[in-house]
Amino acid sequence: MRKSDAPRTGARTVPVPLLVPALVGLAFLLLPLIALLVRAPWSGLPDQLTSPEVWQALRLSLLCATSATLLSLVVGVPLAWLLARTEFPGRGFVRALVTLPLVLPPVVGGVALLLAFGRNGVVGQWLDAWFGITLPFTTTGVILAETFVAMPFLVISVEGTLRAADPRFEEAATTLGASRFTAFRRVTLPLIAPGIAAGAVLAWARALGEFGATITFAGNFPGRTQTMPLAVYLALQNDPAAAIALSLVLLAVSIAVLAGLRDRWMRAT
Amino acid sequence: MTGRTKSSGGPAEGDMAARTEHSSGSDEDNMAARKKSPGAPDEDDMTDPCAPTTTAEPTAAHATGSGLDARLVVDRGTFRLDVTLTAAPGDVVALLGPNGAGKTTALRALAGLAPLTDGHLRLDGTALDRVPPESRPVGVVFQDYLLFPHLSALDNVAFGPRCRGANKAQARARAAAWLERMGLADHAGAKPRRLSGGQAQRVALARALATNPRLLLLDEPLAALDARTRLEVRAQLRRHLAEFEAVAVLVTHDPLDAMVLADRLVVVEEGRVVQEGGPADIARRPRTDYIAQLVGLNLYGGQADGHTVRLDAGPAITTTEDLSGPVFVAFPPSAVTLYGERPGGSSARNLWRCEVAGLETHGDQIRVDLTGALPLAADLTTVAAAELGLHPGAPVWATVKATQTHAYPA
């Protein structure tokens, strides 16, 4: 018994040069979260959580993050396909541009959005003049700001999956009479569904935590544009305990959603 | 040039094919079976599953000339493919050639997946050069089948009819009929990863046929199978191809597949057609070293003068044929006899001193590669090899009877 066990456990041993940094990394990620839990004002928590403002902000956060994810899917998946499956001059440059919001400080992103879609912006002034649409200070503005910051995650993830997927499946579909769009819809899309799901989850998580671009572009008004991260930031100004409580709510909800999605989507693959 | 009949094999076909390394008794039997198949009762079945729906492409072009008429020119960097292919409905043409010869490119050009640089492509009188792949009446069986992994076998087969206008119920009914025909009715609901290699191959074939193509393309249809399955699937595939009433073009680097499955072989090397004809003709009269190697023959070019051919390689060889001018001389390795000492009383006039370059086991035979006066391959029994004490570097005498050589004009 022992003899047969020994080599098996031996083979499973994780090399120390990998194990130690891995544990350090894990600890580094977890310690701040643990600190948050340890220092949380647990006694005051019920009061914090029953305030309607918290639920208002949470509801708005979930609504906007989900809308931003859907918007990202609608335009981001085709964009990823374009980048992965077609040849056009300057494609590498376009890909770099798409990932720009990843490196841009979100506040700058927010200012850029104002310059584009603001009341006085490059596009925004026409939206205002022709349709009477103004985006800053509106919930739509929050969704746009979150989409701007979150969509690159989706595009990168989906493009990677598309590149890994065999393009010949699309060719096979074509020889069976499918137009390129039908081939995409009926063959490629189901094949890359796991990648899309992963990208959507990343985008959703990023959108949920979005702060800089949102507050810069959409401002901060409870119930309309004040999402959880904004509420947390402002609470931090004069009531750190409340800020921690709000953060815990956001953490709990996002962990619940992410874990739930992972079970449903990722395991299927 | 164009073989219009289903069967052209004379007695030599079986004879020569039997010498190829992959030969197997069951395939020989199957080949014989196919020759009887035209007009067999299940011929009608062939069109049955496709009958209810109309094809998107009108095949009214029969009047102007049916079948395939193509010159495929595709430039890809420094490589240029330039092959001419013609075939009548019912023909099965095999594109045979080494890796990188451009066979698959030719197939992709026929399917519309690779644009033509030059040339033309007509199918049943209709020009297809500018027709996008989805609108061509072409079915493709890809090398690794490319069955859509997220769809069941049934939905894989129904995909084509669905794309070509059938509603869901029609498409599924048609797919079910095809699977039934392929003996896969029990696996209709299975996802591709649950299918065996042979089953997947049949699903791929059903999927390609379900769109009622006027041109069926098969890319290395048996390459993905293990040896055992291959035998069985090859037999089935041949039956289905024999029943197929339109043009079928298959690409393979395996001469046995080509000879068993096709009526006509087109041998492609470096983007060019180097030889074409019936399997028997190709097997008997190879014109390049590549084909000679494939069919297991020693092949030499030379100048004939009566019964003597002066080989480009050096020595002369005596043949039964009476020819003059440039010729090829071919003989199988089994026609070579080896001696340790110079044979005194041998009647063979074709006698060369050689040296053993290498030895290789070939079934129950030993294949001996020889260098020297004439580079050649010889087959002998294990016992004979042992008695001769063959080893690399050993000097031997090789003879070939004139009656076992075959000379033909180059």
Add this chain to the structure above:
Amino acid sequence: MTRSVCRTRRIRRSLRASGAGAAVLLALSACSSSTGSQVGSDSAGSAEVSGQVTVFAAASLKESFTTLGETFEKQHPGTVVTFNFGGSDALAAGITSGAPADVFASASPKTMATVTDAGATAGEPSTFVRNQLEIATLPGNPEGISTLKDLIASGLKVVLCDKAVPCGAAAQKALEAGGVELTPASYEQDVKAALTKVELKEADAAVVYRTDVKAAGDKVTGVDFPEAAEAVNDYPIAVLEDAPNAGAAKAFVELVKSGDGQRVLTDAGFSTP
């Protein structure tokens, strides 16, 4: 009173840190010297001042303090003034968490109180300037805004600071004093963000500090309003208890309060206390 508080705190901290006896002695001397220098204010231009001074100051002080920092370095060769400008609350949090600073200038007494309550100031803080609210409008004030009430006109987009930050609390006080019920388009996270919205013409008006209007130059037009008097913001300054360079810290505070210092500050829009 001040002295005893100082002493006990100092002892407790040092004990926590290291060896007791020497630390107590050191602490006592450090404490007495700092209290002493707070009392005796005649050594302003003393030549002993040197080394680095770290000043934590509210973001609204950036321009004027930077100028004063240069003046200070000129007056006291050998000194280097390092500034950390930011939100008062964030700075206060940094100081109470042990950030090494010599001087803290806050934009609100409330924030300063959190530092004082934590025993991190050396002596009582003192108010050195005041800041008053103004309405920032688009250049030239095209909407003709002249009072707080004008802001509730329909179609007008107004942004305020969030109540959690000083300018928001002050604006709230002023609005209450004037009996004006205003629903803004947004409660901005700080005064600069509010002002930016007007600068980018996304908002028609913002209630901000006069200093911010001044700093924005001609990108906005400032409008004074009477209720601003109800929400005057005092800026307290203090030398910190743990100041690594207490002497220089004290000298810097003196400069800020001097006539020269006050002139620079009023130029920036502040008013004298």
